[in-house]
Amino acid sequence: MATIGILAVQGAFREHADVLRSLGSDCFEIRNARDLGRPMDGLVLPGGESTVQGKLITDLGMGDALRSMIRDGLPVFGTCAGMILLAERIDDGHVAHLATMPIAVRRNAYGRQLGSFSATGSFGPLDGVPLEFIRAPVIESVGDGVHVLTEHGGHTVAARYGNQLVTSFHPELTGDTRVHRYFLDMVSGRRTAAGN
Ligand code: GLN
Numbered sequence: 001m002a003t004i005g006i007l008a009v010q011g012a013f014r015e016h017a018d019v020l021r022s023l024g025s026d027c028f029e030i031r032n033a034r035d036l037g038r039p040m041d042g043l044v045l046p047g048g049e050s051t052v053q054g055k056l057i058t059d060l061g062m063g064d065a066l067r068s069m070i071r072d073g074l075p076v077f078g079t080c081a082g083m084i085l086l087a088e089r090i091d092d093g094h095v096a097h098l099a100t101m102p103i104a105v106r107r108n109a110y111g112r113q114l115g116s117f118s119a120t121g122s123f124g125p126l127d128g129v130p131l132e133f134i135r136a137p138v139i140e141s142v143g144d145g146v147h148v149l150t151e152h153g154g155h156t157v158a159a160r161y162g163n164q165l166v167t168s169f170h171p172e173l174t175g176d177t178r179v180h181r182y183f184l185d186m187v188s189g190r191r192t193a194a195g196n
């Protein structure tokens with residue numbers, strides 16, 4: 001069984017745990033630097049408010065450890081604010097947070113107030129995936145080695161770079177578990193490669 005650590009300083013972390021547990025994973029919440037010492041096979045960075053999460057990560061002394069775990073290949077899934085945390089560049093002048101993924105993102109790309117809506121689209125080979133956007137960012141440009149998984153309305157809204165997976169939308173809120181399954185396949189791929 002895979003063990004997934006979920007960043008739980010702010011935002012929609014419980015919903016991810018519910019989905020991942022329903023798929024047979026073991027989950028624990030990461031609330032401080034000590035929690036990062038617990039063994040994990042994968043990491044989830046949930047939606048919420050990236051400025052708040054980024055500040056808490058720094059204030060709680062978690063930034064360097066998270067960055068090196070991700071750079072060492074720990075599979076990570078960032079949704080919405082979590083995607084912003086992983087981006088190397090943020091358009092509105094905000095300093096990048098973990099900056100492990102060569103993408104540039106634009107925050108609140110659909111507007112702040114009326115920016116929440118539902119759609120359906122493909123995600124890599126999967127069709128008819130519900131896309132739930134809540135004050136969502138979009139990916140404006142991708143660097144070498146980044147694979148686009150979902151485009152919607154002319155924007156890139158899901159992508160993968162090695163073991164880093166990001167979505168602008170919130171698969172944890174839709175009842176369709178296929179995106180989480182895709183992430184767990186990434187996790188088991190790494191465990192197999194590591195001989196665990
Ligand atoms: N607008 C938020 C931000 O910039 C992200 C919204 C979300 O995670 N649902 O951090």
